Amino acid sequence: MAVFNELSPAAASLAPHATVVGTGRKALAAGRPMRGALKVAVMDTAVAIAVLGGVTLAPHFEAMPDGLEAALSMRITVRNLLLLAAIAGAWPAMFWAWGLYHVSRLRVRGDEIRTVCAACTTGTLLVAGIGTLTVSGGLLVSYYLWFWLGTTTATVIVRLTRRALAARTLRKRLTRVLVVGSSARAVQMWATLSSDTTTTRYALAGFVDTPDNASLSASAAEQLVGSLDDLESTLMREPVDEVWIALPVKSHYPQIQQALHVCERVGVCTKYGADLFQTKVAWPRYDESDVPTVTLHVVPDDHRLAIKRCLDVAGAIAALIVLSPLLIAVAVAVKLTSPGPVLYWQERCGLNRRHFRMLKFRTMVVNAEALQPALEDANEADGPVFKIAVDPRITPIGKFLRRTSLDELPQLINVLRGEMSLVGPRPLPLRDVGRFTCASDLRRFSVRPGITCLWQISGRSSLSFVDWVRLDLQYIDSWSLALDLSILVRTLPAVVRGDGAH
Numbered sequence: 001m002a003v004f005n006e007l008s009p010a011a012a013s014l015a016p017h018a019t020v021v022g023t024g025r026k027a028l029a030a031g032r033p034m035r036g037a038l039k040v041a042v043m044d045t046a047v048a049i050a051v052l053g054g055v056t057l058a059p060h061f062e063a064m065p066d067g068l069e070a071a072l073s074m075r076i077t078v079r080n081l082l083l084l085a086a087i088a089g090a091w092p093a094m095f096w097a098w099g100l101y102h103v104s105r106l107r108v109r110g111d112e113i114r115t116v117c118a119a120c121t122t123g124t125l126l127v128a129g130i131g132t133l134t135v136s137g138g139l140l141v142s143y144y145l146w147f148w149l150g151t152t153t154a155t156v157i158v159r160l161t162r163r164a165l166a167a168r169t170l171r172k173r174l175t176r177v178l179v180v181g182s183s184a185r186a187v188q189m190w191a192t193l194s195s196d197t198t199t200t201r202y203a204l205a206g207f208v209d210t211p212d213n214a215s216l217s218a219s220a221a222e223q224l225v226g227s228l229d230d231l232e233s234t235l236m237r238e239p240v241d242e243v244w245i246a247l248p249v250k251s252h253y254p255q256i257q258q259a260l261h262v263c264e265r266v267g268v269c270t271k272y273g274a275d276l277f278q279t280k281v282a283w284p285r286y287d288e289s290d291v292p293t294v295t296l297h298v299v300p301d302d303h304r305l306a307i308k309r310c311l312d313v314a315g316a317i318a319a320l321i322v323l324s325p326l327l328i329a330v331a332v333a334v335k336l337t338s339p340g341p342v343l344y345w346q347e348r349c350g351l352n353r354r355h356f357r358m359l360k361f362r363t364m365v366v367n368a369e370a371l372q373p374a375l376e377d378a379n380e381a382d383g384p385v386f387k388i389a390v391d392p393r394i395t396p397i398g399k400f401l402r403r404t405s406l407d408e409l410p411q412l413i414n415v416l417r418g419e420m421s422l423v424g425p426r427p428l429p430l431r432d433v434g435r436f437t438c439a440s441d442l443r444r445f446s447v448r449p450g451i452t453c454l455w456q457i458s459g460r461s462s463l464s465f466v467d468w469v470r471l472d473l474q475y476i477d478s479w480s481l482a483l484d485l486s487i488l489v490r491t492l493p494a495v496v497r498g499d500g501a502h
Contacts (some may be wrong), residue, residue, distance in 0.1 A: 008067070037101040041092035043158055044100075048123065049084070049093045051150035055143045083130050090126060095119050109163060116155050124148040124329050174203050176239060176352075180228065180259050181246035182209040182220035189246040189273065193293065210247070210255055228255055232439050235266045239353040244293075245272040260296065268352075270296040299446050304481055311484070312422050316415040323409060329407055330361055338395040340366040343410060348427035351448045353467030356419040358427055359410040363398025364391070372431075383465025384435030385428070405495045411451050423484040424450025425472040444472040450489060457494040 024455065034040065050123035098119040100112070128144050131172065177194070179186050186207060194202040208227030209216065216224070226234055235243075243263050247256050256272065263270040271293045281495045320327070344362040346369075347355050365371075370385065371393055381387035392403070401407040414420040436442060454471040455463065463471075475483070 018459050034101055034103050040159075040162065041101060042096065043162075044095055044155055045088055045091045047154045047158060048127075048151050049088060051147055051154060052087070052127065054150065055147045064467065087127060087130055091123055094123055094126065099120070110159070112159060112163075113156055116159060117152055120148060120152040120155060123151065174201050175241045176203050177242050177244055178204045178205045178225075178231075178238075178240045179207045179220075179244045179246055180209070180231065180256075182207040182216050182224055183246070183248075184217050185248065186246035187217045187220055189244060189293075193244065193271070197445045205238055206234075208234060210252065228259065231259060232266065235262065235268055236439055236442060240268055241352045243270060245270065249273075262439075263296070264298060265440045265443070267298045267446035269298060272296075272379060297478060298443065300479060308421065308484065309418075311481075312415050315422050315488075316412040319409075320412050326406070327409060330401065330409070333390045333397050334361055334395075334401075337397040338362075338365070340458065347430050347431045348449070349445060350427055351421055351445065353442070353445045355430065356414070356427075358420070359413055361401055361407040361410060363395060363401050363407050364393040365395065365442065369391040381465065383436070383468075385432045385465055385468075408451055419448075421448045421450040423452055423487050424434060424448050425453050425475065426450070426455060437485070440473075443476065444469060447476055452491040454487065457487060457490045460494075 092101075098115050100115055100119060124144055124147055127147060135418045159399055177190070177391060179190050181189075186209075190204065194204075204223060206223045208226050208228055208231050209224065211227045211229070231243075234240075243259070245259055248257075249256065260270060260272075274294045334342045342362060344360050344364075345357045346360070348358040350356045375388065375391075376386070378388055379386050380389060398407070411420055415422060424447055425444045432462075433445075454475050455468050457469055458467075475487075
């Protein structure tokens with residue numbers, strides 16, 4: 001298994017002397033596509049077509065304005081359109097062949113720049129060959145040199161800009177990892193996987209191992225958080241995005257199976273090593289280049305999530321525009337009927353129990369949270385949640401806003417920020433999540449929380465906590481884009497009726 005020369009700081013601190021030499025055969029393994037490969041391919045092709053258009057029009061620039069008019073009146077033949085379509089199709093295919101949409105080729109910025117130069121050189125030769133088939137017989141050699149220089153420069157600039165924006169996003173997004181195992185193998189797995197920082201930044205939550213961890217690594221001992229028997233309680237206590245299993249299969253098969261069951265029950269994504277067998281001649285083809293792991297997802301993880309996100313953004317923007325007069329009216333009503341701010345921020349648990357600040361119109365008195373401990377004995381809800389049908393902290397306008405769910409509308413901003421979705425399990429307060437006692441209930445946090453879900457259209461506060469969680473898990477297990485659209489369509493009538501709203 002190959003290890004990258006430039007390890008992340010976290011990986012380097014754990015395995016300062018680790019070195020594994022990769023084989024030539026494994027280097028031939030196909031790399032997995034980068035995130036947003038299709039979008040980048042469209043940008044690369046657009047750059048090439050734009051530069052080609054500029055080079056084609058260049059001979060007429062000196063004679064402007066007559067030259068521009070002549071250029072715009074150039075004869076467009078079916079043959080030229082077909083050749084242009086051929087270039088548009090061949091350009092991303094050629095970039096793909098050079099590995100410019102593979103994670104393995106993009107880890108180092110210098111490698112990406114050199115590969116772009118080589119790909120653009122090949123592409124220029126391709127365009128020159130296709131150009132000879134045009135009615136005019138192609139362009140002068142000097143214009144192809146300008147095309148090569150333009151596409152190379154523009155593509156490098158676009159890709160460096162994308163890399164800078166991605167780095168800025170990664171600085172904000174951190175994936176917490178718990179490693180099962182604490183031997184040198186476990187440390188090496190963490191070092192190798194965490195060094196791939198092109199798409200994810202990792203933070204180590206710690207190591208857990210079997211009680212008889214005779215092969216405990218010195219570097220892992222300092223960050224050992226418990227035994228394998230504590231895995232479920234650790235996952236319930238700590239927000240963890242992924243669990244990496246690095247136990248030897250031959251001697252720890254039952255323990256690995258136990259860890260997989262725990263992660264599945266809690267709803268945490270799991271990785272384990274795919275290099276189970278040693279071979280002399282044969283080599284594997286990995287889904288992730290240079291990283292022989294298998295990932296077990298507990299929720300869908302495909303292109304439909306990108307579509308869902310697009311629908312979220314488009315829907316939230318449209319709703320904020322259409323409902324802006326109503327939002328202003330509600331804000332004025334809140335401000336005039338009770339002292340205090342119009343909006344209310346509260347810490348909630350989101351995806352993988354990460355904390356975020358959920359936004360609502362204020363429906364209670366300003367010191368509502370400080371008054372809650374005195375009302376705990378009056379709690380009417382079962383399970384860990386807190387609900388009182390006649391809550392003395394609610395303002396007069398707050399009762400109306402809650403019954404009509406108008407207080408939830410500011411959460412459209414949370415949707416735009418990526419903290420929530422239009423459809424998903426409701427985010428819960430930290431106080432409620434801290435009182436969960438059943439590990440399987442935590443699986444509701446394996447998807448992004450939403451403004452509405454099956455609970456919203458099935459009775460809301462009139463349902464028991466058990467039924468609430470059951471509906472959330474039912475939504476996760478049967479999720480589809482069609483289900484989301486169905487829930488959105490059914491939400492408005494449920495809100496108008498005020499079913500179970502307190």
